Amino acid sequence: MPEGDTIFRTARALGRALVGRSITGFRSTYPLLTRFDDDTPLIGQLVERVESRGKWLLIHFSGGGTLATHMLMSGSWHIYRPGERWQQPRANMRIVIENSEYIAVGFRVPVAEMHTALSLARNRKIPRSEMDVLSEAFDADAAARRLLAHGDEEIGDVLLHQEVMAGVGNVFKSEVCFVTGMNPFCTVAALTAEQADGLIAAARRLLTANVLEDSGDSIVTYGGRKRRTTHESDPGESLWVYGRKGEPCRRCGELIRRRLQGPDARVTFWCPRCQPMPDGSEIDG
Numbered sequence: 001m002p003e004g005d006t007i008f009r010t011a012r013a014l015g016r017a018l019v020g021r022s023i024t025g026f027r028s029t030y031p032l033l034t035r036f037d038d039d040t041p042l043i044g045q046l047v048e049r050v051e052s053r054g055k056w057l058l059i060h061f062s063g064g065g066t067l068a069t070h071m072l073m074s075g076s077w078h079i080y081r082p083g084e085r086w087q088q089p090r091a092n093m094r095i096v097i098e099n100s101e102y103i104a105v106g107f108r109v110p111v112a113e114m115h116t117a118l119s120l121a122r123n124r125k126i127p128r129s130e131m132d133v134l135s136e137a138f139d140a141d142a143a144a145r146r147l148l149a150h151g152d153e154e155i156g157d158v159l160l161h162q163e164v165m166a167g168v169g170n171v172f173k174s175e176v177c178f179v180t181g182m183n184p185f186c187t188v189a190a191l192t193a194e195q196a197d198g199l200i201a202a203a204r205r206l207l208t209a210n211v212l213e214d215s216g217d218s219i220v221t222y223g224g225r226k227r228r229t230t231h232e233s234d235p236g237e238s239l240w241v242y243g244r245k246g247e248p249c250r251r252c253g254e255l256i257r258r259r260l261q262g263p264d265a266r267v268t269f270w271c272p273r274c275q276p277m278p279d280g281s282e283i284d285g
């Protein structure tokens with residue numbers, strides 16, 4: 001599943017192709033979207049803004065409507081010039097938004113909803129901007145309060161709760177725990193307020209570093225910018241712990257552990273020496 005940094009970059013690219021331009025074509029295989037278009041035609045409207053909120057991508061139209069999409073595992077947005085050959089079969093097309101210069105195609109986008117300002121504000125699944133770790137409106141204090149409300153859950157699980165803080169996916173989860181020295185299997189109740197703030201600040205810092213203009217598509221938390229252009233084939237090369245089971249910790253040399261975590265059995269990586277449990281207990285990896 002794409003993490004928040006991927007959706008952020010997609011929103012930025014779509015924004016450059018669509019924002020401020022008049023829509024000349026709209027098609028979708030989803031009846032609810034075409035019905036919305038029948039009632040309030042999108043042709044002639046402008047795209048006013050494209051934004052990411054966690055793993056959701058929102059396209060705001062000048063007529064007041066908002067198209068909200070979620071990629072889950074399969075979906076992607078592509079941008080083409082008119083006449084350019086698509087990189088996926090037409091059968092995968094779910095949504096097309098055209099203007100005079102670009103064609104934006106949503107392929108296999110599994111979740112797509114049209115919202116009014118009111119239904120968007122009332123929607124409980126789509127995070128508000130201030131919950132999105134990559135948003136300028138992000139409210140870190142409120143995120144810390146939401147995090148600390150999950151005292152009996154493990155840190156590694158709660159970091160993935162999009163209603164606590166939107167944008168962190170499974171790779172960043174392990175990396176954020178490592179850079180803060182927190183054991184992902186430690187419960188939130190064991191955190192001090194300062195440590196909770198530190199986790200949130202680290203999430204924001206790592207994700208933000210991965211949406212800079214010159215960031216590549218793969219996540220980088222370790223090694224700095226120079227490594228970004230190389231080692232494309234091995235994602236673990238640019239990370240502290242994720243994907244590095246059995247390899248030496250980049251800080252202390254201890255072997256990195258791996259274990260499935262939480263109700264969804266998501267994979268978690270950590271260094272037992274750099275990220276000890278507060279009570280000194282050992283977690284099997």
Ligand SMILES: [Zn+2]
Pocket residue numbers: 249250251252253254271272273274275
């Ligand atoms: Zn270590």
